[in-house]
Amino acid sequence: MIHVCRARGAFTSFGLSSPGRKLPTSTKFSYLSSKSHQLDSSKCKAIGIYFGTTSGSTEAAADVIKDVMPGTVGEIVDISSADITDFSGFDGLIVGAPTWNTGADDMRSMTDWDDKLDDIRELNLDGKPVAVFGLGDSCGYGEYFCDAIEELHDAFAAAGANMIGYTSPEGYDFTDSKALREGKFLGLPLDATNEDDLTEGRVKKWTEQLVTEGMKSA
Secondary structure: OOOOOOOOOOOOOOOOOOOOOOOOOOOOOOOOOOOOOOOOOOOOOEEEEEEOOOOHHHHHHHHHHHOOOOOOOOOOHHHHHHOHHHHHOOOOEEEEEEEOOOOOOOOOOOOOOOHHHHHHHHOOOOOOOEEEEEEEEOOOOHOOOOOHHHHHHHHHHHHOOOOOOOOOOOOOOOOOOEEEEOOOOOEEEEEEOOOOOHHHHHHHHHHHHHHOOOOOOO
């Protein structure tokens, strides 16, 4: 696939600039939407959707996923306001993060996920289906495309989750990604900067895949 790169740092329809941009480690935003609140997981079985964001792009993607995901889906929740012990109350989890700290071995999203990954590894998710999505800039930062997907994936896998939702790199134009393993992405990469027009179709296909792999609400 060939596409024209947008200027780095350009405003996008979903946020301030493209995920993948290298930010100083002291720069950290908390983007909290009035729509995002936690479900009472003790009273409701559903699919939980959690996101971390700096510019709003990952939240926008989470909204698209919520709209098309079959079954009972909870309101999307910003990980900055989440209690990770609530994870156990859901039938399945869909989690997403951008990649801002490009080239890093860890703390790649520069969202509140980074501070919670160690605690997530200590949870007992006991085979719960979990799928990961990520936002990246395949053109401006194509050598680090959606690297944060791998961090989330491995943290939830360490907690005993049944990781699903792997996708083919076919149709993406990028250089490299830590989220690639054995020829598959460890989740769903999205690029709101250069391929925003493909997001809805990619999400729809992915959510249908998740259902076939066991992501269903009671």
